[in-house]
Amino acid sequence: MPRLSLIVATYNRAEQLLTTLWSVAAQTAPAAEWECVVVDNNSTDDTAARFEEFLSAHPGLPLRRVSETRQGLSWARNRGIAETTGDIVAIIDDDERIVPEFIAAYIAFFDAHPSVASAGGPIVAEYPAGRPAWMSRYTERPIANPIDLGPTPRPFPRGRIPGGGNMALRRTALGRYGAFDPQLGRRGARLLGGEESDLFARLRRGGEQCWYVPGAVMYHIIPPSKLTRGYFDRLCRNIGVSQRTRAAIDGGLLRLWTGEAAKWCATLGIALGYCLTGRVRRAAWLVRMRRQITAGLLTSAE
CATH class of the missing domain: 1.10.287 (Helix Hairpins)
Structure with missing residues (x-):
């Protein structure tokens, strides 16, 4: 049984998803220690075909695709949780790439901190067309949500939580507090959110710890289409x-x-x-x- 289950929900981002999957394929953690499940949330582009091409080119990769017909990011992530078995559940998005040590960093952290229920890593914003001059650290937050809390593991400060595209939780914590509320989160092209804040608020009320893992680095790729007025x-x-x-x-x-x-x-x-x-x-x-x-x-x- 895998130690860590990596979940990637996707919706009509076939090209971006491939970038994410290439970074998953480059993981240094032994393949026997993890699995990756891509949850296709009613994509109407060529996501399914592109995924199968990628899988055929990487036959030894512990990777599979499932479908979730109920539209919404929360439904898709919950389906991924239900489809996997790892004691650790890590969640990323389909518009990013993770460093090769990403999975190994989370496994090592949870092994070293048995009382910690959840964690998150650095998020580095990446702008292929350049960072716009109008952007400040305040207006960057809703677009890219960069996170850098330094080079050493530490609890997240009060009022801060992991980014939605870079978080990990013990499966036991999800069983105790529940997963994502389908009333919240993206639904197709509707830019709703709040599902991560809701989940981590429940964990906090339960007295659970959430830590920052500096080795689990994620690069959030921001295309020009997300920089328009x-x-x-x-x-x-x-x-x-x-x-x-x-x-x-x-x-x-x-x-x-x-x-x-x-x-x-x-x-x-x-x-x-x-x-x-x-x-x-x-x-x-x-x-x-x-x-x-x-x-x-x-x-x-x-």
Whole structure:
């Protein structure tokens, strides 16, 4: 039985998925210690055919594909969890590549920390067409969610959680606290989220630890299509929708709006600082982000 099960949910990203799979094929961990399951969530492109071509070229790879017809990232990830057997469940996305030591780093970490229920690794944003000048570390978060907590393992700081495309959990923790809530997360082209925050909030309320694993590095590949004004607006607006959905589930709507007011104060202060130092475009996009998130708190998903 494999030690670690790697899950990759995919939807209409055949070309990007191949980049991810090449990085999976390059893992240094012995093949007997892990498995990788690709969950095809109703793709209408040539994902199935491209996957089979890749699998034929790598006959010794512990890799297989399953289908999940219920549309949504949470449904797909939950299907992957149900289809696998490893004591450790690692989850990545189909628009990234992982370093060769990725799986080995998670196995070694959980072996060395038997009381830790979950973990996450560094996320490095990669911009094939270049990082846009308007982007600040604040407006980069919803697009790429870069994470770097240093060179040594440590607990995640309060208020921080692993990125959705680079996280690992003990299967026992998923059995105890449940997996991903299908009310949250991407659904086809709808840019909803919040499913990771919901899961890690349940773990935190249960007193479980979540640690940072520096050796489990993931590169998040950001294409030019994710750097347009239209995509950014939709993404940020749906962050607001997702936050409102989570707050309604948890009964935290008053806390949500109080927090949003505080974030507006911080946003305007940071934007003013950018303007005073000549970085007007960064200020404008930062205010744009906050405005769209607030709009999402008041509207429905797109």
